[in-house]
Amino acid sequence: MKIAVIGTGYVGLVSGTCFSETGNEVTCVDVDAKKVEKLNAGEVTIYEPGLEKLFLRNQKDGRLKFTTNLAEAIEDALLIFLALPTPPDEDGSADLRYVLGVAKELGMLMKEGEYKVIVNKSTVPVGTAEKVNATIQEVAASKNLSLTFDVISNPEFLREGVAVDDFMKPDRVIIGTRSQKAIQVMSDLYAPYVRQGNPILFMDERSAELTKYAANSFLAVKISFMNEIAQVCERVGADVDMVRRGIGSDDRIGKRFLFPGIGYGGSCFPKDVQALHKSADDAGYNFRILDAVMEINDEQKQHLIPKVLKYFNNNIKGRRFALWGLSFKPNTDDIREAPALAIIDRLLEAGATVAAFDPEAMKNTRNQIGEKITFSPTQYETLHNADALIIATEWNEFRTPDFNKISSMLKHKAIFDGRNLFDLAQMESLGFHYESVGRKKISIPENKTSKPETV
Ligand SMILES: NC(=O)c1ccc[n+]([C@@H]2O[C@H](COP(=O)([O-])OP(=O)(O)OC[C@H]3O[C@@H](n4cnc5c(N)ncnc54)[C@H](O)[C@@H]3O)[C@@H](O)[C@H]2O)c1
Structure with missing residues (x-):
C-alpha cells in the first residue's frame, strides 16, 4: 500500500518505519526541514531501541522516504496518517491546531476521484475525527470539489523505549470507523502485525478516541x-x-x-x-x-527533595549533587515532563549545583536548559566533588554500579534513589545513607557517611 505519514516524531517515525518494514511504500512528511534533511541523510532523529536497523534497511530499499512537501507525499497515497502534536492548551484541553491545520491543507491538496483514508494516530479528544472531516469538506466545498475519503481514528499505544516492539506486535489495534471500505483497508494493513492473534478491535470513532x-x-x-x-x-x-x-x-x-x-x-x-x-x-x-x-x-516529583534537605540540615547552598538519569523513563532520549527536570530546578533554586549523566538524553536536556548544570561524559564522572547521588531514571546501567567507586568519590556516602534500584540490605552493609520511595530509610550517622571537607 502507498502510505503518507504526517509528522516524524516518536509516533510518526516509528509508525512510518514499521509500516515500510512489512512492504508498504511510505513517505513521511514534516515541517521541520532540518529534521527531514537528517532523516534523508540516514540519521535517525530519536533514540528508540531497534529503530535504526529497520530505518536504514527500508530507506536503502526505497520503501521509506522523507519530504517537507505534503502534496508530493499524499500523491497516490491510499492512507494518510496524522502523527501530529496535540500539546495541552492553557486550559488543559488538547490543542488541535496542528491536526486541523493539516486537515485544511489536505482539503486543498486532495483530488476528486481518488479515495483516501485519513487516519488519526495523534491522541485527540472525542469528536476530532468529525472535526477533521468537516474541515476537509469545508475546503472542498469552497473549491466546488467532491472528494471521496474517510476520516478514521486509530490511536497509537506504543511506549517510548520499546516502541518498535510495541508497533510490530501490538497488544491490540483500535480502529474507529463505521466505513466498511476503511475497515477493509485497515484490516489488510494491520494483518501482518496481528498474526499471533492479538485483536483488531473495530468500533465507532468516538469510542476509539476515548479509549486512548x-x-x-x-x-x-x-x-x-x-x-x-x-x-x-x-x-x-x-x-x-x-x-x-x-x-x-x-x-x-x-x-x-x-x-x-x-x-x-x-x-x-x-x-x-x-x-x-x-x-x-x-x-x-x-x-x-x-x-x-x-x-x-x-x-x-518533589518526593526526594525534603529527604535531601533534611540530610543536609535544610541547607544545600554550595552543595554539589550527582544526578543519574534525565529522561522521563529509561531507553528513551525524551525529557518532556521528566521528574529529573523538576529536581534540577529545586536544587538550583536552593543554591546547589548539579552534575548529571544520562545515556541518551543529555543532548535534549542541554537544548532545553542550557549549561545550568554540568553534563558529565560518564555516570562516575558526575561524582567528582559531589556531596551526594540522586537517581531519577531507572536505566539498566545504573542498577549494578561500582559501589566502591561511588563510596570513594562522594563526599557523603548518601544516595537518594527515586527508582528503588538497590537492595536495602546491601546498602546497609555497604554503609550508605540510602533513601528510596516507600521503603525503610537506611540511616547511617552523619559522621560515618561524610568525609572531612578538603580545603
Ligand atoms: N510519544 C509517544 O509515546 C506517544 C504514544 C502514543 C500516542 N502519542 C500521540 O501521538 C501524537 C504525536 O506524538 P509524538 O510524541 O510523536 O510528537 P512529536 O512532537 O515527537 O512529533 C510531532 C512531529 O510533527 C511535526 N509537525 C508539526 N506540525 C506539522 C505539520 N503541519 N506537518 C508535518 N509535520 C508537522 C513536528 O515537527 C514533529 O516532528 C501526539 O498526539 C501524542 O499524544 C504519542
Missing part, C-alpha cells in the same frame, strides 16, 4: 495509587516492594505498572490526564480521580 485517553489515564491512576501506598509505607514502616508483590500476584490487579517512584512524566500521561479531565468537565462531569492523580503526581 481512558487507557493512559487508567495507567496514571495505577502509578499514582502506588505512589500513595508508598507514602503510607514510609509513615507506617511497611515496605512497598513487599506490598507490590503481595497485591500484584492477584490476577485482577496484575503485576505490571505497580512500581512507585518520583512520578510519571513524558509527553503523554501528563497531557492526556489533563485533557480527559477537561473533556469530562466540558461534558458536565467532574472527573475527581483525575484531580487527585494530577495533584499526587506533582507532589511525587
Whole structure:
C-alpha cells in the first residue's frame, strides 16, 4: 500500500518505519526541514531501541522516504496518517491546531476521484475525527470539489523505549470507523502485525478516541495509587516492594505498572490526564480521580527533595549533587515532563549545583536548559566533588554500579534513589545513607557517611 505519514516524531517515525518494514511504500512528511534533511541523510532523529536497523534497511530499499512537501507525499497515497502534536492548551484541553491545520491543507491538496483514508494516530479528544472531516469538506466545498475519503481514528499505544516492539506486535489495534471500505483497508494493513492473534478491535470513532485517553489515564491512576501506598509505607514502616508483590500476584490487579517512584512524566500521561479531565468537565462531569492523580503526581516529583534537605540540615547552598538519569523513563532520549527536570530546578533554586549523566538524553536536556548544570561524559564522572547521588531514571546501567567507586568519590556516602534500584540490605552493609520511595530509610550517622571537607 502507498502510505503518507504526517509528522516524524516518536509516533510518526516509528509508525512510518514499521509500516515500510512489512512492504508498504511510505513517505513521511514534516515541517521541520532540518529534521527531514537528517532523516534523508540516514540519521535517525530519536533514540528508540531497534529503530535504526529497520530505518536504514527500508530507506536503502526505497520503501521509506522523507519530504517537507505534503502534496508530493499524499500523491497516490491510499492512507494518510496524522502523527501530529496535540500539546495541552492553557486550559488543559488538547490543542488541535496542528491536526486541523493539516486537515485544511489536505482539503486543498486532495483530488476528486481518488479515495483516501485519513487516519488519526495523534491522541485527540472525542469528536476530532468529525472535526477533521468537516474541515476537509469545508475546503472542498469552497473549491466546488467532491472528494471521496474517510476520516478514521486509530490511536497509537506504543511506549517510548520499546516502541518498535510495541508497533510490530501490538497488544491490540483500535480502529474507529463505521466505513466498511476503511475497515477493509485497515484490516489488510494491520494483518501482518496481528498474526499471533492479538485483536483488531473495530468500533465507532468516538469510542476509539476515548479509549486512548481512558487507557493512559487508567495507567496514571495505577502509578499514582502506588505512589500513595508508598507514602503510607514510609509513615507506617511497611515496605512497598513487599506490598507490590503481595497485591500484584492477584490476577485482577496484575503485576505490571505497580512500581512507585518520583512520578510519571513524558509527553503523554501528563497531557492526556489533563485533557480527559477537561473533556469530562466540558461534558458536565467532574472527573475527581483525575484531580487527585494530577495533584499526587506533582507532589511525587518533589518526593526526594525534603529527604535531601533534611540530610543536609535544610541547607544545600554550595552543595554539589550527582544526578543519574534525565529522561522521563529509561531507553528513551525524551525529557518532556521528566521528574529529573523538576529536581534540577529545586536544587538550583536552593543554591546547589548539579552534575548529571544520562545515556541518551543529555543532548535534549542541554537544548532545553542550557549549561545550568554540568553534563558529565560518564555516570562516575558526575561524582567528582559531589556531596551526594540522586537517581531519577531507572536505566539498566545504573542498577549494578561500582559501589566502591561511588563510596570513594562522594563526599557523603548518601544516595537518594527515586527508582528503588538497590537492595536495602546491601546498602546497609555497604554503609550508605540510602533513601528510596516507600521503603525503610537506611540511616547511617552523619559522621560515618561524610568525609572531612578538603580545603
Ligand atoms: N510519544 C509517544 O509515546 C506517544 C504514544 C502514543 C500516542 N502519542 C500521540 O501521538 C501524537 C504525536 O506524538 P509524538 O510524541 O510523536 O510528537 P512529536 O512532537 O515527537 O512529533 C510531532 C512531529 O510533527 C511535526 N509537525 C508539526 N506540525 C506539522 C505539520 N503541519 N506537518 C508535518 N509535520 C508537522 C513536528 O515537527 C514533529 O516532528 C501526539 O498526539 C501524542 O499524544 C504519542
